Amino acid sequence: MDMKTIYLLIPLAPLFGALVAGLFGWAISRRAAHCVTIAGVAVSFLLSAFVLKGILLDGVEPFNGTVYTWLTVNGVEFNVGFLVDSLTAMMMCVVTFVSLMVHLYTIGYMQEDPGYNRFFSYISLFTFSMLMLVMANNFVQLFFGWEAVGLVSYLLIGFWFKRPTATFANLKAFLVNRVGDFGFLLGIGLVLAHFGTLDYAAVFAQAPALKDAMITLFPGAEWSLMTVTCILLFIGAMGKSAQFPLHVWLPDSMEGPTPISALIHAATMVTAGIFMVTRMSPLFELSDTALNFILVIGAITALFMGFLGMIQNDIKRVVAYSTLSQLGYMTVALGASAYSVAVFHLMTHAFFKALLFLGAGSVIMGMHHDQDIRNMGGLRKYMPITWITSLLGSLALIGTPFFAGFYSKDSIIEAVAESHLPGAGFAYFAVIASVFVTAFYSFRMYFLVFHGKERWMAKDHHAHHEADAHDEDEHHHGLGPNDKPHESPWVVTLPLVLLAIPSVLIGYFAIQPMLYGNFFEGVIFINHEAHPTMEMLKEEFHGPLAMVIHSFSTLPLYLAIAGVAVSYLFYMKMPAIPAAIDRFFTAIGVRKLMEEKYYMDHLYINGFAAFGRVLGTLFWKVGDVLLIDGLMVNGTAKVVGFFSRITRRLQTGYIYHYAFAMILGALVLMTWWLGGVLVSQ
Secondary structure, X not given: OOHHXXXXXXXXXXXXXXXXXXXXXXXXXXHHHHHXXXXXXXXXXXXXXXXXXXXXXXXXXXXXXXXXXXXXXXOEEEEEEEEEOHHHHHHHHHHHHHHHHHHHHHHHHOOOOOOHHHHHHHHHHHHHHHHHHHHEOEHHHHHHHXXXXXXHHXXXXXXXXXXXXXXXXXXXXXXXXXXXXXXXXXXXXXXXXXXXXXXXHHHHHHXXXXXXXXXXXXXXXXXXXXXHHHHHHHHHHHHHOOOOOXXXXXXXXXXXXXXXXXXXXXXXXXXXXHHHHHHOHHHHOOOHHHHHHHHHHHHHHHHHHHHHHOOOOEHHHHHHHHHHHHHHHHHHHHHOOOHHHHHHHHHHHHHHHHHHHHHHHHHHHHOOOEOEHHHOOOHHHOOHHHHHHHHHHHHHHHOOOOOHHHHHHHHHHHHHHHOOOOOHHHHHHHHHHHHHHHHHHHHHHHHHHHOOOOOOOOOOOXXXXXOOOOHHHHOOOOOOOOOOOOOOOHHHHHHHHHHHHHHHHHHHHHHHHHXXXXXXXXXXXXXXXXXXXXHHHHHHOOOHHHHHHHHOOOHHHHHHHHHHHHHHHHHHHOOHHHHHHHHHHHHOOHHHHHHOHHHHHHHHHHHHHHHHHHHHHHHHHHHHHHHHHHHHHHHHHHHHHHHHHHHHHHOOOOHHHHHHHHHHHHHHHHHHHHHHHHHHO
């Protein structure tokens, strides 16, 4: 089998599974549906691992070629093509491995759901879409994959379509992403207009020559082509990767089933923006303004979304805000020109965040679909595998030495410290402060769920729960007076164990080749003279073990320890303290501000959306009803009717009336003709 066939099989195997489960789901059994989709994703993962091995160990040359020419317009080709290098191969492995774990987990999680086959079809289709995005060698295919993951996420978030909250959440996700995608499309349009091609290699080759090119967007004002293009492309990433202020869709998307929270909001869709900016590094390196914009947006997201995680009581929403904060970290790294560090954190985060989401789903199953962490406690002895894997995931998230998250988070903090961009000072404060915040809310959730007294026996609680379509009428939610939590079946716990392994180990082994080796050589371009961040980091790096030893003399480690210690003190030993703090913040209005998520939803719904509705109503009432229907369509009919009524009075049916009219007409014509003759003479 040649390499081109392998590259084709990697995205087509999940697509085949999705089509079988989707189109023939009514005819095949549940077992057949999950077997065919899992087989497709497993084939995709094994081939992706084979490709990565070839590039890393066997010296296989990167592949960049066209598979199919879709159309040619005025000399510009629109192709389906693959670019398979070390960045692509790494992303393919992460996407397919996490997807495979989610597929396995879904067997247990969705076993009672009537939409079982449809769900497997969707998640396989999502895997295909994401693979097409990361394997693209041109902007056309990138945009295809970009929109396809948006579409499938819409289907998955609203999977339980009988629930109004789910349909609201998926519409919100779809519309917010369209805002970002509009900017993304404008950026691609600028690339086509000024570079004359949509092929990555051709665009990157021309980029240095157009570094100083200017464009006039408004009369009398010139803008840098590279800055405008990069910011527009990044606006696409802001939507997809949920950066402030386009982040509002991601917490609401928790309305979808838990497996897709892990798939979409941990490892794949939300990291598409990070991947895209990394792939476009030859363009972004030519604009300090764009990089500074990225740095500041990422810093705002990392810190302020972390604050919101501190007050959440829904177990999935805590993890969702943690995802927003970590995506902010990745974006900060991009702004500091540490693209390889951003991708490294993308990879480590994919494993431990998928683990935390699936662990949360396992807890929800054990609690009979109660999601409120205030109704949990003491689950450690009932759910030992979920407990230990969730602990490992939480330790990785807060950056515990030797865990995967430590190497990537610390590298981001050091990269920002070395950056010379104007926004670097604020960004450094934001990522440092976020270390404490992350440790606090992560272990607040951990202690409330797995330790302390067992609180599920309180029957008057108001649980927020994940009610699937079949549960709404038939099952109660939360544990009954005689129920106890239970460990999940092996199809749920096996993916937790398999995700826990890389969450602990992969950072130690991958940091040297990915950040300071030649793993991304020829893939990521950095102007080291203008942005020497990575060069400085390389000088200070003396191996993963030395990095751990060095961390004992740095602030982040102690902030993380402080976050864990404070959460333990507050929620295990002295619950009166957080209650008092809560009362104080409620009194001064801060609690309300955070519960309303900084009023961003109010701004969008009562501001932009309301303005859109007013404008739409105006166009409808004035443009459609009054002008088009009233004046042009009905008005024309009324005018014709008016003249018809007058003309009808002349149609009497008497022949002498018509003869008289003819004589009168002839007389008028003769008079007009004679008048003309006399005038001419």
